[in-house]
Amino acid sequence: MSNLLEQLRQHSVVVADTGDLDAIRRFAPQDATTNPSLILKAVQSGQYNALVDQILSDVRGLGVSVEDAIDEACDRLVVAMGKQILELVPGRVSTEVSARLSYDSVASIAKARRLVELYEEAGIGRDRILIKLAATWEGVRAAKVLESNGVQCNLTLIFNFVQARACAEVGAYLISPFVGRILDWYIKANPGVVYAPDEEPGVQSVRRILQYFRQHRYSTVVMGASFRNVGEIQALAGCDRLTISPALLEALESSEARLVPVPIEGAGHDGAAPKRLSEAEFRWQMNEDAMATEKLAEGIRGFEADQLKLEALLREKLTGGVA
Structure with a gap:
């Protein structure tokens, strides 16, 4: 029998x-996802030392303030890392807009366009x-706005149905509902x-989203994320995509258990499009959803904290420790 990872594919x-x-x-995935915590x-790890040194050397010559140089270095770094990842995967890489812009749509659009511009300058098309x-x-x-201009998006830090529905209604290419972080909240609250994997609130949330999207024929891809154990992944076999950490990919590869996917189908399309959320x-x-409100805010704070650590690391290298 093939291992769980092979069956999951x-x-x-x-x-x-x-x-x-x-x-x-090692694991040869179709795509890869990154976020500020993973970038940090x-x-x-030291894998990108030469890349970091080259980028910092380049931004030193821009004649801008240290803070502007750090901002530019961060953008160039995530794109350069994305380019290296794309040399190893046949599909796409997800690159995140700074979490500190999460409540500013205009600034988010501007940052997204800058990242796309840097990718294109590096010879990477929008389709990757x-x-x-x-x-x-x-x-x-x-x-x-970005989707209407040919820039496809991955909406992340999704913890409930209303977030997912709003994303589908604007034509987002992909959403990343978080499974394990939902479980974390419920374990702390109870x-x-x-919870058995099938009964976990995060697993149930993703299944509800999948059923609704398929019922109403939304094209938005659902990619389960933030897994805490192999059981959650098994319970969502059949989800469009699953983004999985190396530790859990290894666990899947090491298991010879049999994977029995649970069919996830819509209830049938009635021809009427749901009224859009205001x-x-x-x-x-x-x-009204304490879990989603708390976990969304916590996720944004966590990503921003790691972004600040990355910026501090780059600042130290750029200035040699001189304030």
Whole structure:
């Protein structure tokens, strides 16, 4: 019998949730996803030392302030890392707009366009990249503009149905609903409760989204993310895509268990398109969902914290420790 990873590939597109080039080579995913936390981890690993040094050398000659140089270096770094990843995967790489722009659609659009411009200067076409945006109301509005201009997006930090629905209604290419972080919240809120993989709130959330999208024939791709264990992944075999950390890819590869996917189908299309969510409806439904509200804010703060660490690391190298 083939291992779990090989079986999974028969039902879902496997995506690597990492910037680790060695892991990407080993597991040969279709796509790869990055975020500020993964970028920081990859830079700290030393894999990209030569790349970082070259970028910092380049920005020193721009004649701009240290802060502007750091901002430019960050953009060039994530794109250069994305380019290296694309040499190893046949599909796409997701590159994230800074989390600090999550509530500013205009600034998010401008940053996304800058990232696309840098990719194009590096010879990478738009068909190989996805721009990641947090699924705030402002992030969804930014995605609508970008998608209409040929820039496809990955809406991330999705914790509930209303976020997913809003993304589909504006034609977002892909969404990343988080499974494990939802479980984290429920375990903290309900000490002692043990959830079987099929019964996990995060797994159930993704299944609901899939069913709704298929029922109403939305083209938006659903990519389960943020997994805590192999059971969650098995429970979502058949989801369009699954982005998985190297540790869990290894666990899947090491297991000879049999994968039995659960069919995820829509209830049948009735021909009537749902009325689009208003901003007030979106914000109210988020307000009513404590888990989604808390985890979205926590996720944005966490990504920003790691972005600040990356900037501090680059600043130290750029200035030689001189303030």
